[in-house]
Amino acid sequence: MAPFSRGDGGTRSHSHRLCRLKLLTSGDVIEMPLEVTTKVGHVRQMLAEKLGNAAAEELIFITKSASSYKVLLDLEEIPSNITVKGVPSWTRQKAAYRFPHCIVGAGHCGLRQGLSFLKEGIHDFLVIDRLQQLGGTAWVRNANPTSKLQTELGVYHLQYGIDLPLPQGMKTWPSRAELLQHFQEVCEDHGLIPHLRLGTEVIEVQPQELDIRAREFSGGRWAYDLTLCKQEQSTQMRCASIQCYPGGLTENLRLELPGEEEFEGCIGYGMFDEFDYGLVREKQVVIFGMGAFAVENVRTCLEHGAATATIICRRKNLAIPRVVDWFINQSDSPPTAAMVLNAMQPMYALGGLDDPWSFYAVIGPADRSTAVIRQKSRFGIGDFYFLASCYGKCRTLVGSIKRLAARQVVLDSAERVPADHLLKVLGFTADPKIEKLFGLKELVGYFGNGDWRQWIYCEFPGIDAGRFGGTSLSPAIQSATDSVSWILQYPEDIEPVLESNLLPRQKAKSKLLAGRPCYVFEPRAGGQILGVIIGFIPGLAEKAAAWGALKRQRMHQLHPLEGYLEECAQEWYTYCQMFKDCGDDRPFPRYPYTSAALRELVDRNEEMAKPLPTKALAADPGDALELTSDG
Template sequence: RPAAMAADRSRSPTTELAVAQTSAREKITRMACMGLHIFNPEWQNTHGGVPRGKQFSASFKDVTMKIYGTDEQLTFPVQTCTRVLDVKEALCSALMVDPFTLEFLEKRGCTVRKQRDTEEIARTVTVKGLVSFKPQPHKWPHPAGVIGAGYNGLKTLMIYAKSGNSDIVCFDRNAQVGGYCWITAANKTSKLQTEFGSFHVWWGQELVQENCGYPQGWSTWPHKAEILRHFQYAAEAYGILPHIRLNCNVAKLDILPDAAGSTDSMDSQYLLHVAPLDKQGEGEDLVKCSMVWSYPGSMTKNRIVDYPGEEEFGGEIRYGMGDDCPYDKLAKTNIAVLGNGAFAVENVRTCCEYGCDKVYIVTRRKNLAAPRLPCWFVHQAPVPVPGRLVLDMFKPMYDLCGFGDPWTFYAVTASTNRQHVQISQASRFGIGDVTFLAVAYGKCEYVEDTVKRVTRHTLHLNGGRKLEGVTIVLKSLGLLGDFAVDRLHRMKKMVGDFCGGDWRRVLAIDDTGMHFANITTFSTGIGSKGWIQMHKFLFDWPKEFFKMKAAGLMENLPTHEAEEKLDKPAYVKDVKMKQATGMITVSYNPKLAALNALDGDYKYRMYHTAHPTDAILAESIASWNQYQEDWKKLGSTHEYVPYPYTREMIDGWFGEYSKAVGFPVAPDLPAGLPPLQVPPEPSFGQVPLGAETDEAFAAIGHSIDSEHLQWWSMPARSSPHHAFRRKDQYTSEIDGLAVSPPALADSR
């Protein structure tokens, strides 16, 4: 009975006050998250402490809103003074609908009346003009068109499929999926230089599904055949093959204007002329699309350079891609690889694996190359790795093999204390350990010079040196774009990612070069997911794009025009332009940054599942030792070279990285982590995670004292939608200075 008596007693005034304060805080938080403007009763008109003029009730009430013609309803808190207009604007902002299509209906007795914008919102309302309290993407009249079924094309189709949008069609010239780079340009000996975890086409938590989860069971550095098999596997697993037309070419693209003759409106369309390549004599198909994703690739044409005397060489002069390499002649020969990009480094590996005696890398400037373990570290890191740490990770391998001090390479610009660094070079890092090992063994030599002329089995360099006894030359002098892509889009320039400045024709390639102070990836796959999600978001919610455009986005995006003297079409941009485009675009809409919120957590979890620390170290050491065993079988007498990285060294990297980023990152995946879940599509009225913290509530308070105050005190004459007008001139500045709350005058 004492317990029952205690339960019967009323709560103390202190407890009641605490409960009331907590309840008010929860309601304020939810209103703010919904986009409603909170009224502070301290702003009321008073004179000598006595209320004066129109007073507004700041007490709370619950509103139940129903969607006309459905069973869907939502209950949320408002203040008594909250106006219909405020709720209507919040709905439009959250659900991206037209405010002029919404009507709020209130039932009074046996009658139903339409509420005016200036009225206080009723406790129970029915809204006409909504389909759901969840945002509904724009429905375009025609499918999305994708040109290219390589890495980016497949990922685009997969992201559409996962979102439930099947209104998409893809075209590719090849007879299988995978794209030109891996089907044609890659050699039969080509291997993925980065780990499979950074490249698999279903990269990203949003794409994880049964049989396409964290990529276990695949080779860490797979060969060409396995890469192509993984593309086909993903296309089947995500059910996108019916949306892909192979053996065809998009020969022409017409822009069809709307009824008013405009090609810039939402009603304009694109007409693709699709010609079959496997059925001679058949005519073109005409396919209408509402937007076009173009993935022409950048590895399509070798840079052709002929040297005087090539006809006298008496050996093989080939290009280092597309299986042009004379594999059967590599053994026991001296080879010169011209160039220093990723393909050049791959050719060095191929030559070593086929038993060459010596391979020279002839390059105008020596580029930075990446050992395997620093590459792995970058790809598992949840936030970008500072460039100074990357260079320090390179150093043990560089020192062991006499490769030079990475801090002194031309690509590096550093502060005097080496705490800040910028790395910028014209080609991507060649990644792998074998090149360094070959340098240590004397099987590979970097020669910083250029070829002047060629005589029999000899390269004469501009610096005066002669490379004698060379019987094979592999040219890896870079790759060029195709001006046919510019002609297809009838464009003279790229504006950011947009062909000719048309936001519904986006284009992406593997942009050339490296440029970073902090780095997220050495691979293209990680960035592709975010890029595709960003543009799909704008296609799904075109009003978001038009808000960005009105704010000046298009004028501030970088541009690139064709450089014909350099054989560089408009669409071939460098990595600096790509990075600037991404940062500028995201700066115009914070919703775009939120699309990648899970990436850091996903990177770390996925990598330490697919490529755990001890496993990647053991596999790297095994590969390193295997090369030495193979070379000894071929007659090498060089002493054993120990692998330069140890587990203790890697643990030290994690310690330095944790200090640099400000939070601990363990070298092994902690046990008991809850599953990483993609949050459901937010509904109107849903409070996001983290919004109920003290820090978040303080930010809401600042917003109430600034933006909300401005909204409530806006002069009526400045907008026909506002319910109030100011009695006195608002004399305070709301820019961080002290604010004297203005009084609010009578309602209109």
């Protein structure tokens, strides 16, 4: 093979040979095909990806010359046979810890972290939760008895993972009770139960610097002393690291309205178990708020026989039909916001609702070629809201509540809305006590005070994206929890990430947070964090390459296009029959999506994702974003 000029007056051969590297201590051998002019430093760089940068720096390359040995420098050419000193084996050494790891929170995220630990061979850990039941605050406390998963099971279950089996015998949109049972069964099947400490609250976290002379592990010089409280009894434990998953659906927003004492009907919140939905039969219900839980409460009230359900909100939020949600979650390439909005239009038109392009959340040019969707609330997902609007059983009013009167809600516009009962569904905020518990001054990415041993992860509030990679939690939490497992095994990999200053930061008590705890990132900033971490760590990036394909695979295994569409239509006509049984004899409105239209939408998105043969088009505004929606 002809040599080429290196630009410095020399030449370089492209001829290849097999290089044999033998470890001095163990005798283990690896073989690498290399160009004959490959330098020792280049081999060191290649081994760094396998062994880690720190281990590769310790390597000493030795060659025998006559009766003596010579240590090669990085600029010298690598010989065909060489002895290597500095590591015990060609397998990368994992960090060892004297103390257990502590996972705070036994909801979806915390349990998934425990499963990730077990998969990676990390067995010395505890999962601690203040509740007596696993499943997390969102499902154990906040969901009401009729709550269902709004997104599809394929992208929301604990067995979401490359090496884990598909969930069996579960519905596409399981109920609260079914999901809690699923969490329990998966924990039992995969050996997570012995690691759980339920009914236990972490009330204090104190970092402790270890005596480095007595250190018998490689996981770092810091540990954490935790004070735990169970049934008013306090105990102490020391842990090597903390993974905290407090969740974003924790503190319910409450608001007392003027005139509540005059209202006469029942007033409650559309979460928890505190409102008796049996009271709404043949009554007019007002729902205050228009987040995902509010849209769910339209279904709950009308299923319980309410005469009407009226949503009152300051601004209309976008809700998303089931088929469009499926389209987003099964995609390999995140569809654009413009494509998503266009796909919504048939359902909005059938419901007699405003064009989704006209909503406050939509930002884009007049020609509708691109868009960004930016709203404070997550999408309410489902078809029932649109069908109920079509039947006149649900209406949505924009306005502020001035006061309540006897069986009426009075708006600032002076309009009086008849109401036998009032449900407040104002959303949730994250737990502000977490900042004090961890002594947080700032979050660097998801690392408390920039310490890689403290991982504090919370799903993002609202929506801010020009492309949509998903609307559910499991794909994002798989990336997060497997990243944590990698970092704990190879902590040297995270140091250059923290030193890069590329991770978004949020300081506690910053005015920019508008009262939000600092561990809750806005969607756009939060969506960058895992991308930065994975992009910096080659071994983690290699694992992550399979994660995107898994989402599409799981969706089509559990919810194939034809079967999913049939299930949506069957649910639709079941509710049409429910309205007919209540006295509405109109012909059933046809379900507005067909298999041909849905398949064409999928094909068009895949075609748009193909690389262009000539110059690339300008990207849509906004980044691909994994949203979360578990209520």
